[in-house]
Amino acid sequence: MLAWYDAHARTLPWRAPPGEPAPDPYRVWLSEIMLQQTTVATVRPKFALFTARWPDFAALAAADEAEVMTAWAGLGYYARARNLIACAKVVTARHGGAFPGTEAALRALPGIGDYTAAAIASIAFGQRAVVVDANIERVVARLFAIDQPLPAARPAIRAAADRIVPDMRSGDFAQGLMDLGSGICTPRAPKCLACPLNHDCAGFASGAPEAYPVKAAKAAKPQRYGTIFWAERQGQVLLVRRPPRGLLGGMRALPTGPWADAAPGLADPPTAADWRLLGGTVAHVFTHFRLELALAVGVLDRHSNAGEWWPVAELDSAGLPTVFAKAGAAIRAALSGD
DNA sequence: AAGTCGTGGGT
DNA sequence: TACCCAAGACT
Missing domain, CATH: 1.10.340.30 (Hypothetical protein; domain 2)
Structure with a gap:
């Protein structure tokens, strides 16, 4: 050896x-x-x-x-x-x-x-x-x-x-x-x-x-659903910090509502706005479940303290976990007409 | 001690 | 496409 x-x-x-x-x-x-x-x-x-x-x-x-x-x-x-x-x-x-x-x-x-x-x-x-x-x-x-x-x-x-x-x-x-x-x-x-x-x-x-090695059969991954809330104001988007432990714990993130067994629609937005759902969804696979995210967009005309405002053009440097980077890219593409 | 916790590449 | 898998740790 x-x-x-x-x-x-x-x-x-x-x-x-x-x-x-x-x-x-x-x-x-x-x-x-x-x-x-x-x-x-x-x-x-x-x-x-x-x-x-x-x-x-x-x-x-x-x-x-x-x-x-x-x-x-x-x-x-x-x-x-x-x-x-x-x-x-x-x-x-x-x-x-x-x-x-x-x-x-x-x-x-x-x-x-x-x-x-x-x-x-x-x-x-x-x-x-x-x-x-x-x-x-x-x-x-x-x-x-x-x-x-x-x-x-x-x-x-x-x-x-x-x-x-x-x-x-x-x-x-x-x-x-x-x-x-x-x-x-x-x-x-x-x-x-x-x-x-x-x-x-x-x-x-x-x-x-x-x-070899012999392995036990794996359980199927459940499917979950959620909604990303893209709040934009003057070229900036609202980001939040996730709770310190658990899934994606401590990471900067796009706001989401609850993740559930059925699509939650516009439940629990991070701030008041005239939210509208975009057509498509973003799919992501974690270790033990699949997630399908609907994409909601709201344009704000006043400040909100619900999180941190980040320049949309610099979103790639925000340090977002892949699931949010993916969703952010999809939303920007949709808003720019691609 | 079984469940939780990401992501990307290979097939 | 869907599934497998990876220089595992923590609770």
Whole structure:
């Protein structure tokens, strides 16, 4: 595994080449948080932006929180950004500005769970740790042909992983397994003939490696409906700040009424106006439900304190989550006659 | 401990 | 198109 990694490691901005000194723990941590459930291609530009703007824990701990949330916009799972700030503050206030050096102490920090604690301990601090992400879960399930379905198989997969993690270079070992899972041991049509582990792989021997890991069936996503209220006044649009927790928590947003099982129409507008519904709708898919948004437009002739007025021409810099950026673009297109 | 929490790319 | 999936954490 390590020999394969030495020859095939991906070159990534947050990664040291095999054999070179470990990278800055701050950069390892930031990349690990950004990469949670998020692709390398998506993370790459955001990582560059964050490290340029906030190069270390001290800078991030002192950052304006709204600015951090704005910078995170579009990455999704916004609790990660809230915990990012909280973690930087704890590290600065209680750990002298540097990470604690043990996996257990890392695990206790906001936003750092089992996977991320093990990843930082092994990659940044050179400790032996059992790193298990979705890639490694899949690789190990195939190596040992683990028949038990996820998520019940997690303890067995972790125990199996523990048996093959070396005492030295466990960080490179983990990153090698992740690169292998990303490029060779893929969810569908794995490239077993190119795999350095194929002769040791029970899944390959079974003739159906793609059958692993076994997964439980997923529930269907319910459909919900809502309305976006586009309040415009003198070239500015009304934006609001969403509640600090929950869906899109803490993010700047376009006002919406309630989200319900049926289209709510013009219920609960953010401010009084002569609201009219545009023809089309905007659809968006979240992790556990689908959302269809009707688009309501109201032109105001007087000020409202219901939120923050933002220049329409600069809406792209407001840091809106994708669902609102999408709705805003649709409304502007409709109003301009496209 | 099952549900909550985004988004974009691949197929 | 519709579905799968991703360097998971938190409650």
